[in-house]
Amino acid sequence: METLDLLSQGFGLVLQPLNIALIIGGCALGLFIGAMPGLGSVNGVAILLPMTFLVPPAGAIIFLAAIYYGAMYGGAISSIMLGIPGASTAVATTFDGRPMALKGEADRALITAAGASFIGGTISVILFTLFAPPLAEVALAFGTAEEFALMMLAFATFVGLGGDDIPKTFFSIFIGLALSAVGLDIISGEPRLIFGDLPGFFHGINFLVLAIGIYGIGEILWTIESSGGKVTISQANITVRRIMDNLRGLASSAKAIIMGSFLGYFVGILPAAGATPGSIMAYGVAKTISKDPDSFGKGNVDGVAAPEAANNAASTGSMLPMLTLGIPGSPTTAILLGGMVIWGLEPGPMLFVDHQDFVWALIASLYVANVFALLINLLFIPGFVSVLRMPFTILAPIIFVLCVIGGYAPTQSMHDVWLMLVFGVVGYLMRKLDYPMAPAVLAIVLGPLAETSMRQSLLISDGSFMIFFSRPISGPIMLVAIALFLLPLIKRLRERGGRTT
Amino acid sequence: MIRSLYIFRASIIALLATLAVCLSGVALADWAPKKPVDFIIMAGKGGGADKMARLMQSVIEQHGFSSKPFVPINKPGGSGAEALVHLKQKQGDDHTIMVTLNSFYTTPLRQPGLDVDISTFAPIGRMAEDTFLLWVHSESGINNVDDFVAAAKAAGNDWVMAGTGSGQEDQLLTTFLNKAYGLDIKYVPFKGGGAVAKQLAGKHCNSTVNNPSEQLGFYEAGTTKAIAAFTPERLPLFPDAPTFRELGQDYVYFMQRSVVGAPGMSAEAEAYYRNVFAQVYASDEWQAYMQKKSLRGGFLTGGALKSYWAAEKAIHEQMLKDIGEI
Amino acid sequence: MRRAELIMALVLAVFSAYLMWKSAELPIGWIPGKGPGGGAFPFWLAAGMFGCCVWIVVRWIRRSSPVSNSTERYMKADMRRIVIVVACSLAAMIGSIHIIGVYFSVPLFLLFYMRFLGAHRWSTSLSIGLLTPVVTFFFFEIALHITLPKGYTEPLFYPLYDWFM
Numbered sequence: 001m002e003t004l005d006l007l008s009q010g011f012g013l014v015l016q017p018l019n020i021a022l023i024i025g026g027c028a029l030g031l032f033i034g035a036m037p038g039l040g041s042v043n044g045v046a047i048l049l050p051m052t053f054l055v056p057p058a059g060a061i062i063f064l065a066a067i068y069y070g071a072m073y074g075g076a077i078s079s080i081m082l083g084i085p086g087a088s089t090a091v092a093t094t095f096d097g098r099p100m101a102l103k104g105e106a107d108r109a110l111i112t113a114a115g116a117s118f119i120g121g122t123i124s125v126i127l128f129t130l131f132a133p134p135l136a137e138v139a140l141a142f143g144t145a146e147e148f149a150l151m152m153l154a155f156a157t158f159v160g161l162g163g164d165d166i167p168k169t170f171f172s173i174f175i176g177l178a179l180s181a182v183g184l185d186i187i188s189g190e191p192r193l194i195f196g197d198l199p200g201f202f203h204g205i206n207f208l209v210l211a212i213g214i215y216g217i218g219e220i221l222w223t224i225e226s227s228g229g230k231v232t233i234s235q236a237n238i239t240v241r242r243i244m245d246n247l248r249g250l251a252s253s254a255k256a257i258i259m260g261s262f263l264g265y266f267v268g269i270l271p272a273a274g275a276t277p278g279s280i281m282a283y284g285v286a287k288t289i290s291k292d293p294d295s296f297g298k299g300n301v302d303g304v305a306a307p308e309a310a311n312n313a314a315s316t317g318s319m320l321p322m323l324t325l326g327i328p329g330s331p332t333t334a335i336l337l338g339g340m341v342i343w344g345l346e347p348g349p350m351l352f353v354d355h356q357d358f359v360w361a362l363i364a365s366l367y368v369a370n371v372f373a374l375l376i377n378l379l380f381i382p383g384f385v386s387v388l389r390m391p392f393t394i395l396a397p398i399i400f401v402l403c404v405i406g407g408y409a410p411t412q413s414m415h416d417v418w419l420m421l422v423f424g425v426v427g428y429l430m431r432k433l434d435y436p437m438a439p440a441v442l443a444i445v446l447g448p449l450a451e452t453s454m455r456q457s458l459l460i461s462d463g464s465f466m467i468f469f470s471r472p473i474s475g476p477i478m479l480v481a482i483a484l485f486l487l488p489l490i491k492r493l494r495e496r497g498g499r500t501t
Numbered sequence: 502m503i504r505s506l507y508i509f510r511a512s513i514i515a516l517l518a519t520l521a522v523c524l525s526g527v528a529l530a531d532w533a534p535k536k537p538v539d540f541i542i543m544a545g546k547g548g549g550a551d552k553m554a555r556l557m558q559s560v561i562e563q564h565g566f567s568s569k570p571f572v573p574i575n576k577p578g579g580s581g582a583e584a585l586v587h588l589k590q591k592q593g594d595d596h597t598i599m600v601t602l603n604s605f606y607t608t609p610l611r612q613p614g615l616d617v618d619i620s621t622f623a624p625i626g627r628m629a630e631d632t633f634l635l636w637v638h639s640e641s642g643i644n645n646v647d648d649f650v651a652a653a654k655a656a657g658n659d660w661v662m663a664g665t666g667s668g669q670e671d672q673l674l675t676t677f678l679n680k681a682y683g684l685d686i687k688y689v690p691f692k693g694g695g696a697v698a699k700q701l702a703g704k705h706c707n708s709t710v711n712n713p714s715e716q717l718g719f720y721e722a723g724t725t726k727a728i729a730a731f732t733p734e735r736l737p738l739f740p741d742a743p744t745f746r747e748l749g750q751d752y753v754y755f756m757q758r759s760v761v762g763a764p765g766m767s768a769e770a771e772a773y774y775r776n777v778f779a780q781v782y783a784s785d786e787w788q789a790y791m792q793k794k795s796l797r798g799g800f801l802t803g804g805a806l807k808s809y810w811a812a813e814k815a816i817h818e819q820m821l822k823d824i825g826e827i
Numbered sequence: 828m829r830r831a832e833l834i835m836a837l838v839l840a841v842f843s844a845y846l847m848w849k850s851a852e853l854p855i856g857w858i859p860g861k862g863p864g865g866g867a868f869p870f871w872l873a874a875g876m877f878g879c880c881v882w883i884v885v886r887w888i889r890r891s892s893p894v895s896n897s898t899e900r901y902m903k904a905d906m907r908r909i910v911i912v913v914a915c916s917l918a919a920m921i922g923s924i925h926i927i928g929v930y931f932s933v934p935l936f937l938l939f940y941m942r943f944l945g946a947h948r949w950s951t952s953l954s955i956g957l958l959t960p961v962v963t964f965f966f967f968e969i970a971l972h973i974t975l976p977k978g979y980t981e982p983l984f985y986p987l988y989d990w991f992m
Contacts, residue, residue, distance in 0.1 A: 187865060192869070
């Protein structure tokens with residue numbers, strides 16, 4: 001009951017007019033920042049951090065949390081509308097969101113994404129309210145071996161995402177992982193794979209550079225070629241009735257949304273993981289448990305619902321280690337953490353004791369921000385959908401410009417823009433020959449986490465692989481991951497056996 | 502047609518340029534930035550250096566110390582190598598400054614191929630020196646350095662020290678401990694101070710040499726404790742942690758937090774930034790932060806800062822040689 | 828298609844080999860008690876890439892993948908022309924950012940694309956071409972404080988900064 005008391009006090013603070021205004025402003029701003037390819041919640045939060053000096057700390061964190069939420073909703077918009085994941089958290093949303101938009105179901109995809117985000121966000125905030133301290137213990141119990149096991153699990157869930165051509169799928173995974181090794185080898189501290197001694201390679205190959213190159217530039221080139229440059233994307237009409245119908249249609253994705261919410265939340269609370277692996281795993285699981293797995297990647301609505309529920313749930317989840325342990329679960333929470341330090345708050349185990357009012361105001365603001373983000377998002381959907389009515393010869397150059405600016409903004413380096421162009425053109429040429437691209441994009445996100453945690457574990461264990469299997473948490477996760485890896489193989493063998501006998 | 506377009510554009514540019522000169526002419530007497538200032542951070546988002554840089558930026562903006570905003574840009578690549586090269590290439594630029602840490606010394610030493618000479622950078626101001634302590638988990642039963650040495654000796658190479666990066670501060674301190682007490686501690690690098698602190702709190706390692714700001718949360722919750730300090734005198738925040746000097750080891754180590762400007766920056770611009778950061782240093786926010794996070798050191802600038810760098814660089818060169826990194 | 832498949836596989840094989848060689852700058856073996864060296868991951872991944880290329884070539888010889896059997900052209904001549912023009916104009920825009928900056932190269936690119944590739948009216952092309960950089964300036968530079976590259980046109984923006992910041 002104490003929790004409820006504290007929460008209602010939090011609501012009392014959040015529902016003050018100034019704070020409500022901050023939430024609305026933050027959600028709307030976040031939505032646009034998230035919808036810009038290249039800009040994600042990290043940028044939004046980082047840029048607006050100094051402005052929060054104008055309001056008291058509770059108001060400031062409410063504002064930033066609203067931007068964070070708004071950006072998570074917005075990420076789905078560029079994934080669906082432009083086919084470019086604006087942030088790594090929205091990669092999985094493109095897989096089915098883009099095909100839906102091309103089929104003229106952009107409104108359905110957007111509304112499903114918004115609804116799933118809302119449900120994912122709400123479930124995760126409730127979990128947060130009820131179980132924050134015990135879950136903090138779980139997060140703390142995760143060491144390097146557990147992190148590696150979790151990465152293996154993420155890889156295992158997307159084993160089935162490749163194309164039909166097996167060597168090309170493997171090539172795509174390998175090149176993604178190899179490119180993720182560019183930059184600095186954290187264990188030895190040596191620079192690694194600095195092609196041509198260009199200083200731009202020191203910061204590694206940003207996931208966004210590859211994703212914008214392949215999904216932005218490569219995709220448009222592909223569309224130009226396959227249609228002769230004279231296309232309009234199938235139009236979606238939007239009426240209030242269609243919005244209501246689509247909202248009701250959410251019920252059919254209930255299983256995927258609820259699975260995504262819980263999975264996303266639990267992956268999100270683990271430090272270092274963040275929302276990206278969570279949403280990828282949710283997509284993989286949704287495909288595995290679906291009755292119609294073959295329609296995934298071709299515009300299955302569950303393929304939008306599951307990762308969107310998961311990435312919003314995970315973004316709430318990643319606030320948990322930030323608040324309770326003072327450890328950022330994602331780059332965005334790292335900046336929020338810095339903000340709390342600026343306002344004179346000490347994140348960590350004592351925050352829940354020393355600054356109860358602040359913590360509960362933040363939690364209450366997550367409930368409220370979620371509602372407003374949904375409303376604002378629904379309000380803008382007709383506008384976003386009408387963008388697709390533009391002739392392709394106007395849309396295409398604007399998307400190119402967005403790609404160039406979006407490739408530049410995160411690192412402010414022209415090196416990345418050139419690299420993006422190379423990836424776009426090469427990716428397009430490879431795609432024409434049936435090389436699947438999604439595995440490479442996912443691999444470049446998960447690669448560094450997997451390699452680092454594996455080598456740290458091996459350092460601790462003197463090079464023995466038993467560390468991954470002998471520990472109480474990582475052991476079972478590894479076994480599940482291995483089982484998932486073997487599953488398609490067994491299936492295939494069985495099919496083959498069935499055919500010959 | 503093309504010609505007339507060209508003339509049209511040329512005249513527009515001329516017009517705008519005249520306008521620009523007129524407007525900036527007003528402020529010619531006192532140099533001030535003409536555009537947003539690139540505030541490079543030679544570390545990733547969310548790390549100690551990043552938090553501090555964003556605090557400085559917030560103080561500057563809140564008090565209006567500068568007419569144009571300072572825009573933080575993270576360039577963590579290659580332990581700061583990317584940031585150093587970027588600054589070197591900005592030779593003579595008046596709108597690029599950088600927050601540095603100790604990789605300012607170690608990275609050019611470890612990677613001579615970068616051809617970076619830190620003595621050419623404009624000395625704007627040393628904002629603080631961050632301190633280091635030796636941390637263990639509260640439930641480890643270790644209360645002082647003697648306990649620590651006994652336990653680490655017994656564990657041999659299975660004693661794990663988690664730290665930030667490789668060949669940098671935390672590893673240098675680990676090497677000192679190994680040498681001074683005849684230990685064989687295993688050093689495991691992580692990406693940031695926060696991750697390191699968590700390894701200790703979750704008992705995934707045996708000890709760390711975190712900055713106070715990184716362990717403060719767990720320390721206040723009673724999860725971890727500091728058993729010794731790498732400072733000349735005891736820190737007010739940790740009165741029970743003796744210094745290594747008291748324990749008979751003549752060893753102190755700090756992390757500098759300095760702001761530097763691009764090489765060849767004009768004297769007027771350098772003076773301007775110096776003034777800005779002197780004001781930041783004197784601000785209540787900065788002083789409160791220094792006290793809370795147990796930072797020390799006064800504001801250093803100009804020649805004093807340059808000679809401080811030279812001395813620190815020599816010390817780091819020796820330390821890196823000792824561990825065989827260069 | 829068939830020829831393109833082979834050329835792509837060979838080019839990627841060369842790239843894989845280069846990656847293996849480049850990775851070998853760091854130790855690629857197993858360091859006892861420490862696990863794999865710094866170059867091991869990229870080295871073996873690149874080796875895997877190389878292996879996949881060999882596999883693809885084998886399938887090409889045996890004609891067992893759909894692409895290696897296809898008699899379709901890799902790209903039709905007229906489409907190839909359009910794609911090359913688009914890709915080159917994109918490269919030209921990015922290149923000119925270094926010299927005249929985003930705010931001049933973007934409108935030129937938009938104008939070129941919409942007027943000459945899209946055959947839209949001058950009025951449409953001009954209004955979108957001029958509006959985009961203005962919106963970009965206010966969204967990125969003023970609202971978000973992200974400075975975009977301006978090349979030699981930088982001094983023109985000083986007064987704008989004075990007015991809006």
